[in-house]
Amino acid sequence: MAQIDAFNLSLHYPLTGGADRNINADREPDSIVTVGRKKYILALRDVTFSIQRGQNIGLVGRNGSGKSTLLRVLGGIYTPTSGQVVSTGKISSLYGMNLGIQPDATGRENIVFRGIIKGWSREELKERIPEIIAFSELGDFIDLPLRTYSDGMRMRLLFAIATCFAPEILLLDEWIGAGDANFQKKAGQRMNDLVDEAGITVVASHNRNLIQSVCEQGIWLDKGVMRAYGPIADVYKEMDAHFAKTEA
Amino acid sequence: MRPKAALDDIVQGAKLWRVWLSLSWQEFVSTYRRSLIGVFWVMLSFAAFVFIKLTIFSSLLGADDVRYYDAYLVIGFFMWVYSQQVIMTAPDTFVSSGGWIRSEALPLSTYIYKMVMREIYNLLFTFVVVIIALVYLQYPVDIKALYAVPAILFLLLNAFAIKLLLGIIGARVRDITHLVKAIMLPMMFLTPIFWMPSQMPNLMKVLWWNPLFHAIEIFRAPILDGEFPTASWIFMGVVFLIVSVSGFLLFSRLRQRIVFWF
Numbered sequence: 001m002a003q004i005d006a007f008n009l010s011l012h013y014p015l016t017g018g019a020d021r022n023i024n025a026d027r028e029p030d031s032i033v034t035v036g037r038k039k040y041i042l043a044l045r046d047v048t049f050s051i052q053r054g055q056n057i058g059l060v061g062r063n064g065s066g067k068s069t070l071l072r073v074l075g076g077i078y079t080p081t082s083g084q085v086v087s088t089g090k091i092s093s094l095y096g097m098n099l100g101i102q103p104d105a106t107g108r109e110n111i112v113f114r115g116i117i118k119g120w121s122r123e124e125l126k127e128r129i130p131e132i133i134a135f136s137e138l139g140d141f142i143d144l145p146l147r148t149y150s151d152g153m154r155m156r157l158l159f160a161i162a163t164c165f166a167p168e169i170l171l172l173d174e175w176i177g178a179g180d181a182n183f184q185k186k187a188g189q190r191m192n193d194l195v196d197e198a199g200i201t202v203v204a205s206h207n208r209n210l211i212q213s214v215c216e217q218g219i220w221l222d223k224g225v226m227r228a229y230g231p232i233a234d235v236y237k238e239m240d241a242h243f244a245k246t247e248a
Numbered sequence: 249m250r251p252k253a254a255l256d257d258i259v260q261g262a263k264l265w266r267v268w269l270s271l272s273w274q275e276f277v278s279t280y281r282r283s284l285i286g287v288f289w290v291m292l293s294f295a296a297f298v299f300i301k302l303t304i305f306s307s308l309l310g311a312d313d314v315r316y317y318d319a320y321l322v323i324g325f326f327m328w329v330y331s332q333q334v335i336m337t338a339p340d341t342f343v344s345s346g347g348w349i350r351s352e353a354l355p356l357s358t359y360i361y362k363m364v365m366r367e368i369y370n371l372l373f374t375f376v377v378v379i380i381a382l383v384y385l386q387y388p389v390d391i392k393a394l395y396a397v398p399a400i401l402f403l404l405l406n407a408f409a410i411k412l413l414l415g416i417i418g419a420r421v422r423d424i425t426h427l428v429k430a431i432m433l434p435m436m437f438l439t440p441i442f443w444m445p446s447q448m449p450n451l452m453k454v455l456w457w458n459p460l461f462h463a464i465e466i467f468r469a470p471i472l473d474g475e476f477p478t479a480s481w482i483f484m485g486v487v488f489l490i491v492s493v494s495g496f497l498l499f500s501r502l503r504q505r506i507v508f509w510f
Contacts, residue, residue, distance in 0.1 A: 013508060014505065014508050016420065016508065016509055072350075075353060076353035077349075077350060077351070077352075077353050077507060078507060078508075079504040091353075093351070095350065095351045096350075096351065098347060099347040099348070099350055099351035100347060100348050100351035100352050101347070102271065102274055102275070102278075104274075104275075104278040104281065105274050105278065109274060112270065113267075113270060113271060113274070116266045116267050116270055117264075117267055117352055117354065
């Protein structure tokens, strides 16, 4: 039974590796704090929400608004600076097409690596591999190294792996850009199936058409603050009104 | 400071042996993929190095007992290559797995185990050359040579500690990779591999404090002389204690922050 509850989530992203020297806290008082000699980006500020089972959430907001950071907190990659996330359900996530892969290994080998990480047994792997290959429509490319794949092919494979074992919570970050219309439809269908089985999907994207076609609910993040959470149409309306006003 | 969570990370990482075994083997093999003789390059390049060193240094330095010197050089160089590899790749332990760290919520120690496994593959392949060389030299090996087994296991444990410590520092301060490389080059000559301590007694008074000497000695002495080098074991024990404790403390403190450094 999937559920995600976030209580007062805040994340201060440390600026390191020289990035801290090039940024001026006086000029960016909104997003940057200085603690001692260290500077942090306020990537998430006091975010609280509760996502129930059977919801498809679209995470919207401008570049740098905290969408990817929030997804990584939900996926357990980032530990929040304060607040906490309580989630129940098996999580599967896709943060980027170049992450979590071995580029020199073949598509088939990469399925095995990710399967092992998810804890699939040898038998489960054997059972799932043909299914993943079929869904990703890669054909003979499956036995070529991943570095020879186009973005679309890579995305298809990773999406097929991430969704094949019926995860209860699916976290997707800007995944759709590279797929063709046919695959997008197939992927949207699979996400809906997941939600029908009382799962949760959270998709971060700038693609409004995509979000509106697969998500009923939306969360709008702006500079790390959650400005709206509700039916996706209302969320977009609020967001548009806000930017129309501030940029007029 | 969260020592319990850090320890838990190391334990949970060990349980993911299927992950680090498969990833490390794929990375090891892919280095040689598309080459004709594949992983045997590891052996070949090591063998070529050993052969050249034997022909040059044997006549130059091993005046008294050529066979003893040759065996000394082969075993010492084998351990040198291992130690150098362990230390030079250590600062990249987490950096080279950055993509995985930013996309999978796995224990960070998984990537340390993966790196240690790659050292083991290298060890196994190059050790074949050592055996061939010792057989060819008809070097008499005592039963006490088995003391080398706990030595190598202990050195692998050391490798884990070194990769933990330098891996964290190297992820935060990227200069460390270059610094370590710069240090290791002269160390090859400051560690008795080509020359013997007995040949430079004065220099050895200072170089006795070089940990690499003891790391090599605990493995080399049992095979070469049938001896258990107690002093070197104690020295390495202290080194291990310092490296592992400081690595663990750093890990307890910074584990959750490492992901932000890529």
